[in-house]
Amino acid sequence: MHTKSLTPSAPTRGLPALDAAWLRQLCLAAGAADVGFVELSRPALAGERAHLERAFPPTRSLISFVLRMNRDNVRSPARSVANTEFHHTGDEVTGVARRITAALERAGVRALNPPMAFPMEADRWGEERMWVVAHKPVAVAAGLGHMGIHRNVIHPRFGNFILLGTVLVAAEISEYAQALDLNPCLECKLCVAACPVGAIAADGAFDFSACYTHNYREFMGGFGDWVETIADSRNGVDYRRRVKDSESVSIWQSLGFGPNYKAAYCIAVCPAGEDVIGPYLASKKDFAADIMKPLQAKREPVYVVPGSDAEAHVQKRYPHKTLRRVRSSLRPRSIAALLAGLPLTFQKGAAEKLEATYHFRFTGREHVEATVNIRCGKLTVGSGLNGSPNIRVTADAETWLGFLAKEKSLWWALLTRRIRLQGNPKWLLAFGRCFPTG
Numbered sequence: 001m002h003t004k005s006l007t008p009s010a011p012t013r014g015l016p017a018l019d020a021a022w023l024r025q026l027c028l029a030a031g032a033a034d035v036g037f038v039e040l041s042r043p044a045l046a047g048e049r050a051h052l053e054r055a056f057p058p059t060r061s062l063i064s065f066v067l068r069m070n071r072d073n074v075r076s077p078a079r080s081v082a083n084t085e086f087h088h089t090g091d092e093v094t095g096v097a098r099r100i101t102a103a104l105e106r107a108g109v110r111a112l113n114p115p116m117a118f119p120m121e122a123d124r125w126g127e128e129r130m131w132v133v134a135h136k137p138v139a140v141a142a143g144l145g146h147m148g149i150h151r152n153v154i155h156p157r158f159g160n161f162i163l164l165g166t167v168l169v170a171a172e173i174s175e176y177a178q179a180l181d182l183n184p185c186l187e188c189k190l191c192v193a194a195c196p197v198g199a200i201a202a203d204g205a206f207d208f209s210a211c212y213t214h215n216y217r218e219f220m221g222g223f224g225d226w227v228e229t230i231a232d233s234r235n236g237v238d239y240r241r242r243v244k245d246s247e248s249v250s251i252w253q254s255l256g257f258g259p260n261y262k263a264a265y266c267i268a269v270c271p272a273g274e275d276v277i278g279p280y281l282a283s284k285k286d287f288a289a290d291i292m293k294p295l296q297a298k299r300e301p302v303y304v305v306p307g308s309d310a311e312a313h314v315q316k317r318y319p320h321k322t323l324r325r326v327r328s329s330l331r332p333r334s335i336a337a338l339l340a341g342l343p344l345t346f347q348k349g350a351a352e353k354l355e356a357t358y359h360f361r362f363t364g365r366e367h368v369e370a371t372v373n374i375r376c377g378k379l380t381v382g383s384g385l386n387g388s389p390n391i392r393v394t395a396d397a398e399t400w401l402g403f404l405a406k407e408k409s410l411w412w413a414l415l416t417r418r419i420r421l422q423g424n425p426k427w428l429l430a431f432g433r434c435f436p437t438g
């Protein structure tokens, strides 16, 4: 890593704000490929503000920076190659953020650098988001790029072959950047075609649970699924019937050397960005053949929840890939997390032509009333009880969450009146099909 010596004292003593040119130079010297500054009060960051103040109350400004990844490594169908690139660049992001923070501290300015992505605040799992800062909206506000159809930030020059970092600073900065006018995304939809689980829709909708189940298999909840498979196995031979030897090796390597992303093909195929676009403009056909086809043709396991849209997608588009059906590990542990998570796990395809309104009244640990509408393959969640429902569900919060986690029987809950239904139960069954858990 190239590091020039960092200026030891901030040229701001007695001045109201850190000098932007000085700070920019400091960040580039620390190893950032590009950098931008945003004030915490920016309306575009309203959703981040409480999270950032919780992490570091004196925050006034944010330094957003990017590091480049080597493109052909990310594009390689060999997962070991692509993952080494992701992990090493990720570690460098942490290194750069630490150097910036250290330089600021030595210059008398308080600052804090949250992780690039991992480790996360695991005690919040199932209840609220686990990451301290969402780097993407900060990078967009700092003028470093825009999110493309695939929801990754595309830098106007480096394309989406970047990882992002943020440093929280307890000082104003003399000049802040603005979001770029133009989004570098070409809307070519190569990312839509390349994703093995169909997580990216042409209109930019993102099937979070599809990506999370496959791509993040070794990062979060997939580990719990593997442990439960061991617990459910009668003996070693039964375990081997459920888990292939190659999968045991993969999990062991992920524990030993860091988890491996299963895809990231959306990033691999994206031609946007000044430095990246040349070969795509020269021949779209050759670009697709060189970069996308090998990823599509790769024979590999693809992890899906039974009954999910991803399962149908793999069967239709990628019959040569090996379908591996696994339990969903997204188990909400609070009603707030359940309601916030519904749009993330809703399966539009599985919903088919369902048109229904559901009223939920939760009692006990959490008192919440909510209306869920499913219309034309779209789901909305509103607070309070609105409209006329097809079915009303009144449930003790703890019991309902236990039922969803398959820890409590619905029949027991109905008999003990911890869950009460008003309306035809067929509506509840139809609702369940929209949120398959395996």
Ligand code: B12
Pocket: 086, 115, 116, 117, 126, 128, 129, 130, 131, 132, 133, 134, 135, 136, 137, 150, 151, 152, 153, 154, 160, 161, 162, 163, 164, 165, 206, 207, 208, 211, 212, 215, 216, 261, 262, 263, 264, 265, 266, 267, 344
């Ligand atoms: C959660 C997360 C994920 C989730 C959700 C992705 C997403 N679209 O946000 C999953 C597991 C699917 C994921 C996958 C990947 N990620 Co990721 N991820 C993050 C993380 C930790 C937070 C993302 C975030 O803030 N989103 C907020 C808003 C702006 O994004 P959004 O798309 O509008 O909203 C989604 C999320 O909020 C999510 N969500 C909302 N509520 C909740 C609650 C829970 C509990 C969870 C788990 C998720 C969740 O669902 C929304 C819809 O998809 C960041 C690191 C960080 N600390 O910022 C990296 C980050 C976004 N990931 C990154 C990368 C590289 C990837 C992958 C390519 C991984 C890989 N190597 O294979 C894929 C790409 C998938 C895709 N096309 O988006 C990079 C993106 C770099 C870039 N150029 O933009 C980041 C910024 C890490 C970094 N420091 O560089 N990731």
Ligand code: SF4
Pocket: 148, 149, 150, 151, 184, 185, 186, 187, 188, 189, 190, 191, 192, 266, 269, 270, 271, 272
């Ligand atoms: S692959 Fe094409 S559509 Fe997808 S984000 Fe990149 S430029 Fe946009």
